[in-house]
Amino acid sequence: MSYVREGDTIFVYVLDPLGRDALDVQAMVRRLLDMGVTLDVHGLGPIGRGVSEHIVAVLAQIADMERMRIKERCDSGRAAARASVEATGRTHKGKARLGRPKAADAAQVAAWRREHGATIAATMAHLGISRATVARYCAA
Structure with a gap:
């Protein structure tokens, strides 16, 4: 951020890397716009004030929901593997243990x-x- 100057254009393929969650992405977009920086999103084009900011907000919310869904699926898979290990000694996918396999003893x-x-x-x-x-x- 210290390198970006007024009049610069930042090209991004997706919005996700701009912040940790939807609010963070929106705050970063506003900060860049306040600095006079143009944000050009692949498939959307340059982001400006007004409607473009609302589109970014919606897309950031959708990305945040997707991130939460992925986390829930991963957590549920881990829980199923732990339960299976306790019940049968193997994970639900047939592995002998959770985590990375050991190379040797x-x-x-x-x-x-x-x-x-x-x-x-x-x-x-x-x-x-x-x-x-x-x-x-x-x-x-």
């Missing part, structure tokens, strides 16, 4: 490295895992 990696006095590179090569994984598992 941390205790076995650390023990193998300790027993052999191996470097991170040697441990990586022997077990076929990444440098970051070896470092993370052996740090504890």
Whole structure:
């Protein structure tokens, strides 16, 4: 914002990145217009005072509703997976656990490295895992 000057034009493909929610997007659009900056939205064209501001407000509200729907769907999927893990030991999609799958057993990696006095590179090569994984598992 410190770089934008009066008379500049900002081109955006969508409105979402201008703010965290609909009110934030609207406030940013007003702030830009007050600074004398033209906001050009792909598919809408340049935004000005009046009707264009109302169109931006409606679009921002729709984007905010969509963001909330996506969050609700994700939360419901996580809840279903947790319930399934508690009931059957597997998620509703058949995975053995929630979250990112483990590359290897941390205790076995650390023990193998300790027993052999191996470097991170040697441990990586022997077990076929990444440098970051070896470092993370052996740090504890």
